[in-house]
Amino acid sequence: MVRAPCCEKMGLKKGPWTHQEDRILIDYINLHGHPNWRALPKLAGLLRCGKSCRLRWTNYLRPDIKRGNFSREEEETIIQLHTAMGNRWSAIAARLPGRTDNEIKNVWHTHLKKRVNPNHTTEPTSNFEEKQEESKEEDEQTGARSSSSPLETNSTSSTDQTSYNQIDSPQPSCTEISSVTTSTNDNVYNEEMILENFPEMDDEFWSEVFSGGNSDEFPLVHENIGQLQSGCGQESILHDDMDFWFNVFTRGEELPQI
DNA sequence: AAACAGCGCAACCGCAGAAGG
């Protein structure tokens, strides 16, 4: 089967997502859904491939994602399901509401595999296993390690996921931006926070967007914003957002360089 | 205090199947 590489197009951004990109993606999907992932980044004004957008959404930005440590019950469920189904992570994830296949896969490879099949581990000593178990249990009690990131400590707990995006992006450069609170319903976020942290914006990304060179490729940025502002019933919800981004887009070049 | 090693997780890659023309 002949298939063009997903991101063959030069200039598409790879690597960790910025909060701004997250924001754009969330807002776009809230408004338009995601009928066509391939077209989505262009329409939304993102320099990402559709695949990357889909992955980011399904694994991180989706409103129903439950983040934080896996409970004992969840781990047991994963073990049982894996025994029954094998590496069918998506099928397993389907039975664990709020958990993604990627997350489950990671947990399996980092914790559960060792527990289920200790011989599989490369760690030679049983002490290691004990340590793992100990630290794990400790984690469950204290919410340590995986939830010890400054981002997640800031959110309440993994289980009382408020609603939508606690955008607790793990990206190290953004760790201080942990208080972005939005919800599906009000879709309000802390604009001040964004402004405060604006210097962290990927300058290259935006300069590419605004540069004449890409104006042909992303002519829709302004246009879309305009549409969003005018064409949607819930515009009041997003109005501030859109105003803000419109300003960003239109005044981007005026922004101070850090 | 610095260097090193291991761990955890987000993101990427490539393949396969589904859908549409």
Added chain:
DNA sequence: ACCTTCTGCGGTTGCGCTGTT
């Protein structure tokens, strides 16, 4: 029936963080 495009899935990698020496 065939071809092309899109989406979803599973495997793998890269890198930051944490603990240890």
